[in-house]
Amino acid sequence: MTQRPTTGTPRTADAPDLLDPGLWTGRIFSGGWRGAAADAPVTEPATGAELGRVGVASPADVAEAAERAARAQRDWAALPHRERARVLRRAGDILERHAGQVQDWLIRESGSVPAKAALEVSVSVHECEEAAALASAPLGELLPTDQDRLSLTKRVPVGVVGVISPFNFPLILAMRAIAPALALGNAVVLKPDPRTCVSAGAAIARIFEEAGLPEGLLHVLPGGADTGQALVADPRIRVVSFTGSTAAGRAVGELAARHLKRAHLELGGNSAFVVLDDADLDAAVGLGAWGSFLHSGQICMASGRHLVHSSLAGEYVERLAARADALPVGDPATGEVALGPIIDARQVERVHDLVTATVKAGARLAAGGTHEGLFYRPTVLADVTRDMPAYAQEVFGPVAPVLAFDTLDEAAELAADSEYGLSLGITTSDVGKGMALAERIPSGMAHINDQTVNDEAVSPFGGVGNSGFGRVGGPAANIESFTETRWITVRSQAAVYPF
Incomplete structure (x- = not known):
């Protein structure tokens, strides 16, 4: 009997410094931490100080990451759901354990006040917890049929999901797509906003690395517009989850449509x-x-x-x-x-x-x-x-x-x-x-009897009109977003036709 691949185990989950700059300085996370052809400063908006330097990914890095992700995804999807759930639970535990360090980076890098940073980490932990439960969600239904057969639908992973996240709530707005996509058996290529690619780039890579996510399933590629365009256009990336301005979202949607792939667009609002x-x-x-x-x-x-x-x-x-x-x-x-x-x-x-x-x-x-x-x-x-x-x-x-x-x-x-x-x-x-x-x-x-800013991991999030389309959040919306529907029929004997 062939033994199934298994998820890894936490390597240094109790390490005091999850975000040691020695790990991510000048590097990207793609098949492990590796050097990048270029780097860029991490700037503190409150003071203008340079906090470090991160690697910048090129379109060639996107192509290589997508290929690795597509290979790794097949084994990941074949794992028992409990093993995928275990990784997501560990990721939430690790984020919670290192909450103070991640909050500090959100404060320094994105200009968050401490209460907002704490809320962002808390909701992101909840995203991991809800995603762990999603791994065992029912993924199909029986259909009526007039023929002598069993007819059903099954939700299957899309394969590789591309995530483009913004600077404002960078950790939540990346994690709410990454966590359910992984739980449902997909691989992920993430392009964080260049202004927050430690608190919502390196941090996410480190969390899942320590949680034992198998290599090749998550790639974190900070970069500019050319990197984002390469991500949307790559044929191995079948779904793109984008959060950002309406103008940028319109460009993402147009490019995705030309390549016949789905784009979930969470855009502006007034x-x-x-x-x-x-x-x-x-x-x-x-x-x-x-x-x-x-x-x-x-x-x-x-x-x-x-x-x-x-x-x-x-x-x-x-x-x-x-x-x-x-x-x-x-x-x-x-x-x-x-x-x-x-x-x-x-x-x-x-x-x-x-x-x-x-x-x-x-x-x-x-x-x-x-x-x-x-x-x-x-x-x-x-x-x-x-x-x-x-x-x-x-x-x-x-x-x-x-x-x-x-x-x-x-x-x-x-x-x-x-x-x-x-x-x-x-x-x-x-x-x-x-x-x-x-x-x-x-x-x-x-x-x-509330104001307009509300978000929960268990609830579908999205808008209408120029605020975009598609929903992420909550079991139903996440399953719809990150899986495809397959129709399956089963007969007890081979069907017979006139010719």
Whole structure:
């Protein structure tokens, strides 16, 4: 009898330094750690300091990784589900054990405040735990048939999954595709954002390396646009999971379509937070502040449009502005702050241009609107109209434009008037009224008596319109995303046909 290949065992899972720079400096993870033809700096946005240097992958590295991944995937898919689950559980345990170190890198590399970094690690641990359970999920169904045979469907791994992840919640947004893809029997090629390729590149490689994932199943290839294009175009990579801007996602989707492969696109948003006339105003202000200012607004789900009933709008703006003015902004590695830096100077310039243009168009600056370097003050804009730039466009910064409405019909029309459709928040004392309003507003997610930024490993995540398509998260969506459906029939004897 041929013995099945088995997963490895943790080699140094108790090592105190999961992210020893000696392992990843100037290297990529592809068939183990190996040298790269080029390297790039890892920069701390809060200080501009260079934290290290990472290897940069080329299109040739992508081709080699895809070939190795395709070879390794076949044996991985053939393993008993318990062995795949065991690796995912160990990965979650290792991440939890080294949470402090990974959080430190998220703080330094992505500008996360400590609470956000801790949340990101916690959710990523949960992603591994849920993926471990996914390995034993039912993967088919019996079908009715008019013929003398058994007819059924079976979900089978797609083969190799490509993951392109962003900088803002880099660990979660990579892990929520990587963990279920591996659990379902696939191999993965990851291209992390170059700005966060330690906290969500080297860290992920090290976690699965220590968890005993067999060599060749996970490749981590930091790189530029040419690396991403090579990943999407490679014929051995059958599904691409992309998280990023709508413009970049459109290019990914077009390239994937030319190569007849699936692309799951989680793109931008300009989500509405709606405050009805019967809302608890104190609670609404807290929700609005969190939805717009968490991680300096650099979240696709951020509350980008505050729609407030006219009877509350004046006081809402006053209280939200006071809340914004009280929030400390600074280096999250050295101080107790609520907001850290914007990721880079280019994004600060874009945020400030949108705020300035909106004030020039007639909006009132109720709070913020200034920055020192990459540190942008939480900003509240009052008296906005729907055509003003900071209201009509995704800002991706700590900006809360407030627009008043008078009727539920007007609220529904305003909230639905966007090219995006990612998330929706509604606060009201009448839950039925909130639910009825949500039904009238297209969005991939809706939260009654909550703000727009919500995510759980057990829940499907995604949007409609220019916010993308496809879902990742939760058993049903993950199985749909990372497997193919095969129809199988079985007869007790060979069928007989007329000729």
